[in-house]
Amino acid sequence: MIIACGLACSHRENPQATFEDTYKAFRHGDLKKSQEEASRECQRLHDSNPEWAWKFRILQAKSLLWRGMYEQALTLLNSPPSRPDDVDSVIGILTIEGVAHARLHQFQEAEGKLGQAEQICLVSSAATCGDVTLARGVLAVQRGQLGAAKQSFEQSLEFARSRSEGFLEATALLNLGLTALQQEHFDEAIDWTDAASKASTAMGAGNITQTALGNLGWAYYKLGDSERSLELSLKAEKRASEVGNVILQLSWITNAGYVYARLGDLGRAKQSYLKALDLATAINGREDIYNALRALALVSLDSGELEEARKYSDQAIAIARADNNRLDELYPLLVKGLIAARSNDTAGAERIFREVEQDPNANRSLTWRAQHALARLYESGGRSDDADREYRAALATFEAARSSLQRSDSKLPFSTNASRIYDDYVHFLVARGKTDDALRWADYSRARTLAEGLGLLAKVASSGPPPLKPQQIARQAGGTILFYWLGEKQSYLWAITPQKTSLFTLPAGPEIDAAVQRYRKALVGPQDILETASPDGTGLYQMLVAPAQPLLTKDTQVFVIPDGTLNSLNFETLLVPEPKLHYWIEDATIADASSLRLLAASHNSQHDSKTGPGKLLLIGDAVSPNADYAELPKADAEIENIEKHFAPAGREVLTRAQATAPAYLASAPEQFAYIHFVAHGTASRSSPLDSAVILSKASPEEDSFKLYARDIIQHPIHAELVTISTCYGAGARAYTGEGLVGLSWAFRRAGAHNVIGALWEVSDASTPRLMDQLYDELKKGRSPEAALRSAKLSLLHSEGVFRKPFYWAPFQLYTGT
Numbered sequence: 001m002i003i004a005c006g007l008a009c010s011h012r013e014n015p016q017a018t019f020e021d022t023y024k025a026f027r028h029g030d031l032k033k034s035q036e037e038a039s040r041e042c043q044r045l046h047d048s049n050p051e052w053a054w055k056f057r058i059l060q061a062k063s064l065l066w067r068g069m070y071e072q073a074l075t076l077l078n079s080p081p082s083r084p085d086d087v088d089s090v091i092g093i094l095t096i097e098g099v100a101h102a103r104l105h106q107f108q109e110a111e112g113k114l115g116q117a118e119q120i121c122l123v124s125s126a127a128t129c130g131d132v133t134l135a136r137g138v139l140a141v142q143r144g145q146l147g148a149a150k151q152s153f154e155q156s157l158e159f160a161r162s163r164s165e166g167f168l169e170a171t172a173l174l175n176l177g178l179t180a181l182q183q184e185h186f187d188e189a190i191d192w193t194d195a196a197s198k199a200s201t202a203m204g205a206g207n208i209t210q211t212a213l214g215n216l217g218w219a220y221y222k223l224g225d226s227e228r229s230l231e232l233s234l235k236a237e238k239r240a241s242e243v244g245n246v247i248l249q250l251s252w253i254t255n256a257g258y259v260y261a262r263l264g265d266l267g268r269a270k271q272s273y274l275k276a277l278d279l280a281t282a283i284n285g286r287e288d289i290y291n292a293l294r295a296l297a298l299v300s301l302d303s304g305e306l307e308e309a310r311k312y313s314d315q316a317i318a319i320a321r322a323d324n325n326r327l328d329e330l331y332p333l334l335v336k337g338l339i340a341a342r343s344n345d346t347a348g349a350e351r352i353f354r355e356v357e358q359d360p361n362a363n364r365s366l367t368w369r370a371q372h373a374l375a376r377l378y379e380s381g382g383r384s385d386d387a388d389r390e391y392r393a394a395l396a397t398f399e400a401a402r403s404s405l406q407r408s409d410s411k412l413p414f415s416t417n418a419s420r421i422y423d424d425y426v427h428f429l430v431a432r433g434k435t436d437d438a439l440r441w442a443d444y445s446r447a448r449t450l451a452e453g454l455g456l457l458a459k460v461a462s463s464g465p466p467p468l469k470p471q472q473i474a475r476q477a478g479g480t481i482l483f484y485w486l487g488e489k490q491s492y493l494w495a496i497t498p499q500k501t502s503l504f505t506l507p508a509g510p511e512i513d514a515a516v517q518r519y520r521k522a523l524v525g526p527q528d529i530l531e532t533a534s535p536d537g538t539g540l541y542q543m544l545v546a547p548a549q550p551l552l553t554k555d556t557q558v559f560v561i562p563d564g565t566l567n568s569l570n571f572e573t574l575l576v577p578e579p580k581l582h583y584w585i586e587d588a589t590i591a592d593a594s595s596l597r598l599l600a601a602s603h604n605s606q607h608d609s610k611t612g613p614g615k616l617l618l619i620g621d622a623v624s625p626n627a628d629y630a631e632l633p634k635a636d637a638e639i640e641n642i643e644k645h646f647a648p649a650g651r652e653v654l655t656r657a658q659a660t661a662p663a664y665l666a667s668a669p670e671q672f673a674y675i676h677f678v679a680h681g682t683a684s685r686s687s688p689l690d691s692a693v694i695l696s697k698a699s700p701e702e703d704s705f706k707l708y709a710r711d712i713i714q715h716p717i718h719a720e721l722v723t724i725s726t727c728y729g730a731g732a733r734a735y736t737g738e739g740l741v742g743l744s745w746a747f748r749r750a751g752a753h754n755v756i757g758a759l760w761e762v763s764d765a766s767t768p769r770l771m772d773q774l775y776d777e778l779k780k781g782r783s784p785e786a787a788l789r790s791a792k793l794s795l796l797h798s799e800g801v802f803r804k805p806f807y808w809a810p811f812q813l814y815t816g817t
Helices: 002-012 015-027 031-044 050-066 070-078 087-103 107-121 129-142 146-163 166-182 186-203 206-222 226-242 246-262 266-283 286-302 306-322 326-342 346-358 364-380 384-403 408-431 435-444 448-453 470-477 509-523 535-544 546-551 564-568 596-604 635-643 661-666 743-750 767-779 784-796
Strands: 480-485 491-496 501-506 556-561 588-593 616-622 651-656 674-678 680-682 692-694 706-708 721-725 733-735 739-741 754-758 811-815
Touching (some): 015 031, 050 070, 050 087, 070 087, 087 107, 087 129, 129 146, 166 186, 186 408, 206 246, 226 246, 246 266, 246 286, 286 326, 306 326, 326 346, 364 408, 408 448, 408 733, 435 480, 448 596, 470 480, 470 491, 501 546, 509 535, 509 564, 535 546, 564 733, 588 596, 616 635, 616 661, 635 651, 635 674, 635 767, 661 706, 721 767, 743 811, 767 784, 784 811
Parallel strands (some): 480 556, 556 588, 616 651, 674 721
Antiparallel strands (some): 491 501
């Protein structure tokens, strides 16, 4: 005890050491702790060491500022009778005051404080001058001057790097990311924010790391990735609550509310917004009060509470107008237009929508939302030509925004933002008998990222996508095409043969989705679906296939272009009730395609699937990298069953320690007609391009045993068939218009003409036998889809457990790339 007391007393007598400890707590994000410790030391040193007392007071004020307690920070700095006269302290005080006034939207006061600090920095090289430039950017953001804000943050970043000021650098990066996000420059926002996260993590700056986490959550919401956004927002909100950061807590609560609203949980969304409003009001954070009011206006509108929506909109508009922030004014103004439309004030709604659409301050998302609202308004009023024009304008604005994205991770979820516009437009066209146009636009919304990566998507003219010639595509493909569109209120099936295109009306998307989810669970369960005569198996057949049955002949080739939850359904398993209950695979050869456009391009290309096996790359039976991935006991048997179908000169086999990710990438995979993996696989839901084939470790690096989907797409191939004999090789996450994204998608994106991937966990017992039969059929010159069907039928018609779809149905063939 004596020793401990001696150390503690010695530490307290050294304000420098205590300050460093307190500042470390601030930097790590323990803001409440740093505030309390700084307050205690400020009081203790008030009389004995006024200079150090002020340093602790400034740190206390900075902690309050970062917690969103702006008025308290100002009160604290103005309470002593005198101020310090050293340059760093003076600049620090003025900067904190400037930011606090800016966040309270007291712009004149903020301008005065920062102006004083900038005058001092003209004749001083103090390190705190970088904070002044940063603060100038914060003020610009609050005023809605995003271009000026970006310039200030870039100057602050340059200053930080020239002085090796790591914390300032991470803060500048964070603010650059936020500014880019507000400008809807999403790729840039994610890059800046990732850089801030890495920089802050390296120095243990937890507050910046957590802020970056939440900002990414908002970025993914804006990109249309609700699942990832909610995960990040809730995680960031929990951390902010733990450390007492009110400003971040309410921001992430609001973010989560937007996700709940998008998912249809309006009650939960409203609760989130009301909680955020209470927190924002408590700290008098004008920007955060505005954000909560704007969100409450929208959720009240969606809930049909028009008077509440009008009240919240008016309050948000008042704040934006008082701040002279036109962009902030446009969001609640758009809600006012929607309220007018709901109230049958057509003229008022049209005027507001036009005002938002034509305002030079409007960003692209506001513009396409206003155009979509106009289209709906004109449609409901019977102005079909005007409605058609506005639907096309809305889609053109959206597609321009999408084309500005460069990263696949950004493009994949972004189409979700236009799903309602496409759905409404398809219904609009069908209702007016323009079924060919409806199909053309529906197909245009499909597999955009995949087609762009393959160079198959030309720029669309103002008149819309070019004609499809669907019957010609069916003729070239050699079968019947079933194209599905799952709508919120109405779904459709286009059945396309070489002779004609027929349209069938299907139930609403949610009804189909529920049946698919139930049937998927049954397929991977212990029961025999055929013996139990699953009502969902027969019901889905009657719902999805039976309308087109008169167009199908026995043993016909069928190409399914699925939508939504249908991407996770193997149509081969659907139960045909007559003449005797059986699986649809016994009547047809079925393959999945991504779009008519890609199917046409595939069958116009020069590859020929009838020439028999070419050269094979066979990789697998890897050495277990860790305890998470046990070695596959039947991997060697599967490899033997496959390689025997190829002459030694026509195959390259990489097994055990040779089966590594670098070995695949270095093998010149473009030379092989067939590529086959026998390995574990992972399917990432949150980041599908992080899905990976699990191989042997190639180096001491932690993940050197993973062949990532994002690396696969960087190495072009021309394989007739890639087979991924892994669990969930087809992926675990489906994106609007894009379908399942995972390893199968990655190999198609790399250029494979056909890919076999698994929809669920595969059996190590049955797979070697199935693959042996597959390659035996390929050797006979059969197409990949016919060969796979024959292999599956061999299991289905066998005695014993392998006849269950659990063993043969996970493998899905994707064609048309």
